[in-house]
Amino acid sequence: MPADNPMSAAKVELGRHLFHDVRLSANGAMSCATCHDQARAFTDGQAVSRGVAGEAGTRSAMSLANVAYLPVLTWQNPQLTSLEVQALIPLFGEHPVEMGLAGREQQLFAMFKADPTYRRLFAQAFPAEAGQGEGGPYALSTLTKALASFQRSLMSFDSPYDRYRYGGQKDAISAAAKRGEELFFGEKLECYHCHGGFNFTDNLKHARTPFPEIGFHNTGLYNEDGRGAYPKASPGIVEFTGEPRDAGRFRTPSLRNVAVTAPYMHDGSIATLHEVLRTHYARAGRAVHAGLAANPLRSEFIAGFEISEAEIADVVAFLESLTDERFLRDPAHQNPWRNDARPTASTHPASIRPVP
Ligand code: HEC
Ligand code: HEC
Structure with missing residues (x-):
């Protein structure tokens, strides 16, 4: 755990919502979980993954079980050592485009602000930031900290x-x-x-x-x-x-x-x-x-x-x-939007439209 991102139940819960939310993609159809499916130990069953634009990458999606214990991330990048930094790659990366959010940061933060579930979860996860300035707790730093906290909770030891x-x-x-x-x-x-x-x-x-x-x-x-x-x-x-x-x-x-x-x-x-x-x-x-x-x-x-x-x-x-069958079915890691305020067309900001 990095010193500037201690674990909390509230961060993990926010991270779970973010991880499973298809609104974190340019076409409103892809979440982290699309390529990291719990039933497959957070992989996607494909040889190589495809992003929102249909472009095939060159790498196979990796399991996230016990990812907290890894000193370096992904198949071949010895410089990538932080889950907080890694999350930016699928969200905003352009080589290949995965979730395709580059240039859409403001729409994303507007969506969080407009969604009552996110307003509650961000305030609980980042109480110090919630009181500050105009942006409130909605920022890339809080987004990636919450995603990293959720991923650090993916423990498989059974x-x-x-x-x-x-x-x-x-x-x-x-x-x-x-x-x-x-x-x-x-x-x-x-x-x-x-x-x-x-x-x-x-x-x-x-x-x-x-x-x-x-x-x-x-x-x-x-x-x-x-x-x-x-x-x-x-x-x-x-x-x-x-x-x-x-x-x-x-x-x-x-x-x-x-x-x-x-x-x-x-x-x-x-x-x-x-x-x-x-x-x-x-x-x-x-x-x-x-x-x-x-x-x-x-x-x-x-x-x-x-x-x-x-x-x-x-x-x-x-x-x-x-x-670890319990890990593959653990309700703590599941998609929370199934029983909660599931994202719908009306909560989906018009500016984040499906890619044709
Ligand atoms: C020299 C170190 C080394 C040894 C010895 C080794 N592995 Fe591996 N193993 C790796 C590396 C590195 C990869 C990833 C290679 C790649 O993708 O190009 C890998 C990949 C795998 C995978 C694929 C996992 C995945 O998620 O795709 C399996 C299964 C595996 N090894 C099993 C074994 C078994 C069984 C043995 C003994 C017969 C073995 N390995 C010996 C280093 C090793
Ligand atoms: C389009 C499919 C796709 C999406 C969407 C996706 N990933 Fe991945 N993920 C991959 C692939 C492929 C790799 C291997 C990348 C590499 O080695 O270059 C990977 C690797 C990772 C790793 C490294 C794991 C390890 O063992 O080192 C982490 C962590 C991760 N992804 C987290 C996320 C998070 C968090 C999100 C959402 C913000 C996300 N991924 C969205 C396909 C995807």
């Missing part, structure tokens, strides 16, 4: 595996999942080197750790020319660091709830968990360009392995035991 591993419930997962756990944490598959810790990623920021852990790796997903070159759309963090050796390196995603977040990888290019193992990791990186030399930029932990279909089934059973 999967069968959690109950088995941390809750002492010996029968919470199947025998197959237990065999899969051994493979996952074993030296043949090496998965745990990158997908370790309580969030199954080597990216962790926590009050009790002295410094943040950050992990970007090249898993050999692409190798266009045998020298480690990449499709234009998949540069990895080299785009930000300018270091050639960073080509194809992406942030290790958490594997919590991974069974409901298909398709997989930064570009959604692998459809199933079975294929992640069979056609990607077992072959030391996906053999999309068969015949090319091994990728010299690939992580040393991606070395390939022999694995039987039965063993793959066990690893998949283990990954499935990371699904």
